Amino acid sequence: MNSETACGTDIAVVGATGKTGKAVVAALEGRATVRQLSRTALDHPIDLDTGEGLKAAFTGCTGVYFIAPNLHPDEPAALRRALEAASEAGVDHVLYHSVAWPYSPRMPHHLDKARCEDDLRAFASRHEMRWTILQPCAYTQNFESILTGESTDLVVPYSTESKFSFVSLGDVAEVAARILLAAEEHHGATYELGGPEAMSVGDVVRLTGEMTSRSVAVEQLDVAQWMHTFGQSLGVDGRARLGAMFEFYDDRDFLAGGMVTKALLGRDPTPVRALIRGL
Numbered sequence: 540m541n542s543e544t545a546c547g548t549d550i551a552v553v554g555a556t557g558k559t560g561k562a563v564v565a566a567l568e569g570r571a572t573v574r575q576l577s578r579t580a581l582d583h584p585i586d587l588d589t590g591e592g593l594k595a596a597f598t599g600c601t602g603v604y605f606i607a608p609n610l611h612p613d614e615p616a617a618l619r620r621a622l623e624a625a626s627e628a629g630v631d632h633v634l635y636h637s638v639a640w641p642y643s644p645r646m647p648h649h650l651d652k653a654r655c656e657d658d659l660r661a662f663a664s665r666h667e668m669r670w671t672i673l674q675p676c677a678y679t680q681n682f683e684s685i686l687t688g689e690s691t692d693l694v695v696p697y698s699t700e701s702k703f704s705f706v707s708l709g710d711v712a713e714v715a716a717r718i719l720l721a722a723e724e725h726h727g728a729t730y731e732l733g734g735p736e737a738m739s740v741g742d743v744v745r746l747t748g749e750m751t752s753r754s755v756a757v758e759q760l761d762v763a764q765w766m767h768t769f770g771q772s773l774g775v776d777g778r779a780r781l782g783a784m785f786e787f788y789d790d791r792d793f794l795a796g797g798m799v800t801k802a803l804l805g806r807d808p809t810p811v812r813a814l815i816r817g818l
């Protein structure tokens with residue numbers, strides 16, 4: 540049964556110009572009228588730090604997908620502004636883009652997402668709003684340049700043998716689109732999204748080398764060295780949040796399993812090997 544009820548549905552995607560948002564907008568194309576929201580979005584400029592533009596951008600929308608800026612210093616405050624505006628605008632359903640394992644006290648940006656989940660559930664029940672939460676594991680596309688051949692060297696500040704349930708961003712976006720188009724079925728659900736296999740970045744690099752003629756390599760730097768080379772554009776807070784995440788990854792595997800993703804997609808999730816280009 541196709542339960543999508545898109546005709547005439549306006550959906551606002553907050554963070555539409557970012558990596559995740561672009562994938563979600565592409566997945567919704569032709570299935571709903573999409574409003575793309577961000578500071579630089581041409582039609583619907585908004586600012587999550589002030590709340591500017593949010594209510595006007597949400598007015599007339601049935602659903603909102605809230606994707607917070609990566610490593611935002613105060614994601615709960617940004618979400619609160621969006622929820623107030625969504626409620627005032629009469630939005631029926633909010634889908635919140637969280638992360639796998641939000642309650643990880645050693646990672647402040649995960650913990651902020653755990654707080655956001657709790658705030659959303661409380662706000663929605665007080666305001667008779669529908670809600671759904673997605674908790675994706677790390678995207679396979681975080682290693683896009685290695686997978687496409689744009690780059691042949693990968694440098695990470697954590698163990699190259701820690702395992703992840705890498706999930707394809709395309710699969711996450713398709714799941715998000717399905718939920719946004721069938722809000723009633725997914726009201727009150729929290730879904731953890733992983734890919735079909737547990738792999739380390741070492742495994743990804745070795746598989747890319749085996750499947751292509753490319754000579755690819757991975758190197759581990761310590762966090763301070765990595766920040767010195769790659770983290771110059773980040774502020775103090777962003778460095779602290781990212782550094783804590785890298786230390787967490789160094790310490791253990793970060794897994795989510797792929798069965799929920801499979802059930803929501805109605806097909807097997809995309810394995811890493813399917814995203815390797817230039818075979």
Ligand SMILES: NC(=O)c1ccc[n+]([C@@H]2O[C@H](COP(=O)([O-])OP(=O)(O)OC[C@H]3O[C@@H](n4cnc5c(N)ncnc54)[C@H](OP(=O)(O)O)[C@@H]3O)[C@@H](O)[C@H]2O)c1
Pocket residue numbers: 553554555556557558559560576577578579580585586587588606607608609610636637638639674675676677678681
């Ligand atoms: N990468 C992963 O593996 C992964 C896995 C699970 C969850 N996540 C989560 O996914 C979320 C999105 O990550 P991403 O990499 O897609 O982010 P991104 O590429 O940095 O995109 C951020 C978006 O937010 C907008 N934005 C930034 N500041 C804003 C503000 N003050 N007001 C309004 N819009 C603002 C940006 O557009 P403008 O600059 O035009 O405003 C952009 O559209 C993050 O919360 C991250 O934790 C990521």
